[in-house]
Amino acid sequence: MFLELNSVSKSFGAIPVADNISFSVGAGEAVGIIGPNGAGKTSLFNLISGDLLPSAGRIEFLGNDVTILGSRRRSHLGIARTYQVPLPFTGLSVFENVLVGAMFSGGGDVVPEDHCLDVLAKTGLIHRADALAGSLSLLDRKRLELARALSTRPRVILLDEIAGGLTEAECLQLVSLIRTIHASGTTVIWIEHIVHALLSVVQRLIVLDRGRVVADGDPHEVMRSPQVREIYLGMEPDAEDLV
Amino acid sequence: MSIATNIPHARNSADWSGFVGPTLATLIFGAVVSFIDLRLAADMLIYLTLAQLWNLLSGYAGLVSVGQQAFVGLGVYAFYYVSAGLGVPTLVAVACGGVAGLLAASIGSVFIFRLKGAYFAIGTWVVAEICRLTVSITPQLGGGSGASLPVSVVKALGATRDMRDISFVAIALTLAVVTVLSIVLLLRSRYGIALIAIRDSERAAEALGIDSLKIKRSVYIGVAFATGLIGALIFLMKLRMTPDAAFSVLDWTAYVLFIVVIGGSGRLEGPFIGTIVFFMLRAFFAGFGPIYLVILGAVAVLVMLFAPEGIWGQITKRTGWELFPIRRRRP
Numbered sequence: 001m002f003l004e005l006n007s008v009s010k011s012f013g014a015i016p017v018a019d020n021i022s023f024s025v026g027a028g029e030a031v032g033i034i035g036p037n038g039a040g041k042t043s044l045f046n047l048i049s050g051d052l053l054p055s056a057g058r059i060e061f062l063g064n065d066v067t068i069l070g071s072r073r074r075s076h077l078g079i080a081r082t083y084q085v086p087l088p089f090t091g092l093s094v095f096e097n098v099l100v101g102a103m104f105s106g107g108g109d110v111v112p113e114d115h116c117l118d119v120l121a122k123t124g125l126i127h128r129a130d131a132l133a134g135s136l137s138l139l140d141r142k143r144l145e146l147a148r149a150l151s152t153r154p155r156v157i158l159l160d161e162i163a164g165g166l167t168e169a170e171c172l173q174l175v176s177l178i179r180t181i182h183a184s185g186t187t188v189i190w191i192e193h194i195v196h197a198l199l200s201v202v203q204r205l206i207v208l209d210r211g212r213v214v215a216d217g218d219p220h221e222v223m224r225s226p227q228v229r230e231i232y233l234g235m236e237p238d239a240e241d242l243v
Numbered sequence: 244m245s246i247a248t249n250i251p252h253a254r255n256s257a258d259w260s261g262f263v264g265p266t267l268a269t270l271i272f273g274a275v276v277s278f279i280d281l282r283l284a285a286d287m288l289i290y291l292t293l294a295q296l297w298n299l300l301s302g303y304a305g306l307v308s309v310g311q312q313a314f315v316g317l318g319v320y321a322f323y324y325v326s327a328g329l330g331v332p333t334l335v336a337v338a339c340g341g342v343a344g345l346l347a348a349s350i351g352s353v354f355i356f357r358l359k360g361a362y363f364a365i366g367t368w369v370v371a372e373i374c375r376l377t378v379s380i381t382p383q384l385g386g387g388s389g390a391s392l393p394v395s396v397v398k399a400l401g402a403t404r405d406m407r408d409i410s411f412v413a414i415a416l417t418l419a420v421v422t423v424l425s426i427v428l429l430l431r432s433r434y435g436i437a438l439i440a441i442r443d444s445e446r447a448a449e450a451l452g453i454d455s456l457k458i459k460r461s462v463y464i465g466v467a468f469a470t471g472l473i474g475a476l477i478f479l480m481k482l483r484m485t486p487d488a489a490f491s492v493l494d495w496t497a498y499v500l501f502i503v504v505i506g507g508s509g510r511l512e513g514p515f516i517g518t519i520v521f522f523m524l525r526a527f528f529a530g531f532g533p534i535y536l537v538i539l540g541a542v543a544v545l546v547m548l549f550a551p552e553g554i555w556g557q558i559t560k561r562t563g564w565e566l567f568p569i570r571r572r573r574p
Contacts (some may be wrong), residue, residue: 049450050450051446051450070449071446071449071450072449072450072452072453072454072455075449075450075451075452076452080450081450083447087444087446087447088443088444088447089439089440089443089444089447089448090443091439091442091443091509092436092439092440092443093570093571093572095571095572095573096436096439096570096571097440099436099571100436100437100440100448100451100453101451101452103433103436103437104433104437104451104452104453105451105452106452113574117573117574120573126573129572129573130572130573148447148451151451152451152452
């Protein structure tokens with residue numbers, strides 16, 4: 001299996017952020033993850049990327065048991081992520097930010113600088129290449145998150161609310177970029193509150209609530225299920241429109 | 244902030260022009276002061292080197308150590324032990340001072356690197372104090388009352404005081420040039436970018452495949468080696484050392500920190516400017532006793548409040564100058 005979570009649990013003190021989570025993702029899939037605030041979505045990403053280690057359960061990636069590996073080792077295996085609150089290297093230029101991933105991801109067959117230019121062109125940051133990352137607008141910061149994740153040439157990319165805070169037009173640009181990334185063969189797992197953006201990309205939707213998977217399947221069927229409607233009722237008018 | 248666009252090309256580390264600037268600056272710095280006074284020149288070069296090393300630690304690697312006096316002190320006493328005790332030739336003994344710093348940092352970092360941020364800073368200080376106290380109760384190293392260097396060890400660097408002073412400047416200048424060049428080489432390599440990435444967000448750096456612990460630890464150990472060498476040189480110049488002087492937090496960390504903050508942290512140019520300012524303040528105000536330290540403190544506070552990027556940071560902000568570019572531009 002490409003990526004498999006087996007009864008993964010994690011709690012901070014008495015509060016469980018992941019409660020016996022099991023699911024698997026096939027190579028090339030595009031999976032959306034939704035859920036109310038505090039449902040454990042970002043924690044789930046932290047568990048998959050290795051920023052957090054599970055207290056119980058097992059995570060496998062490409063047949064390797066990665067349960068106890070940190071984020072660096074998992075990044076070498078091909079897991080990349082973006083952060084909900086962007087974490088740019090503010091003292092480096094945009095080009096250098098992307099160069100970091102290209103140089104340290106371990107692939108020796110590509111010239112890092114060339115790969116960087118590809119990624120910057122793809123993410124629409126090429127004209128800002130020599131600007132300091134600390135001086136970017138929100139959209140460009142989000143693009144940089146994406147560019148940096150792509151710099152490691154990942155097999156799976158975890159997008160954490162990458163469209164949050166963007167205007168409708170900016171959001172559309174980002175969606176088409178994510179579609180391109182997915183079309184080029186990269187597996188995409190995407191947490192997003194902007195459901196219509198999410199549904200225009202993913203073929204599968206997982207719903208989390210209080211650290212549990214409460215629904216998993218075809219996006220439109222999942223959105224129609226009574227359980228999901230109950231969770232989202234009054235929170236996400238967007239979801240109502242879509243069904 | 245369009246600083247980056249004004250910087251000349253620095254495409255890769257094979258671009259030699261990037262090394263000429265810092266080397267020339269160090270040589271000119273040493274040469275100019277040598278004309279005024281050889282002792283002063285050696286002193287200033289020692290502080291320039293310590294400041295460059297501390298700037299690499301805190302300004303680039305994000306490792307705020309207030310315990311660098313540990314490595315100065317260990318350099319002093321390792322040098323004393325192998326030269327005066329074992330009769331090892333003087334210059335070889337200086338190298339042993341560096342090795343002592345390297346070994347101590349290799350072992351100490353295993354424990355200290357478990358601490359983060361302010362705790363790291365306090366940890367380094369505690370380790371330095373432990374070193375000082377350990378030396379104080381070791382009779383073979385002169386104990387708390389200190390140790391004097393035998394005449395034979397000192398004479399190896401020159402028969403007369405003037406000749407020795409020239410030797411000191413030569414050694415200090417060599418150490419300064421090699422240190423500055425090594426730092427430029429490091430910062431222009433892929434590890435330089437990694438260091439800045441770790442400083443800005445260790446979490447994101449790890450997620451991009453950087454082994455942050457290994458890189459930071461290597462820098463810490465390398466800096467300790469150079470600091471140990473400096474310690475040995477300091478002893479050669481002072482001829483007599485006590486544990487309190489050798490492990491002095493004021494002399495070997497606080498003043499150095501002052502230089503880096505004043506000149507501009509996270510910039511290679513900063514320590515040059517900071518050292519000049521520090522020695523000018525010392526020349527004018529050292530005679531005033533404790534007031535001198537109050538003035539130093541006041542200057543540091545004012546700079547931190549009104550120009551946190553330091554003097555060179557202010558200059559760069561206004562003019563876009565970057566004397567020693569280390570930035571990589573889009574090819």
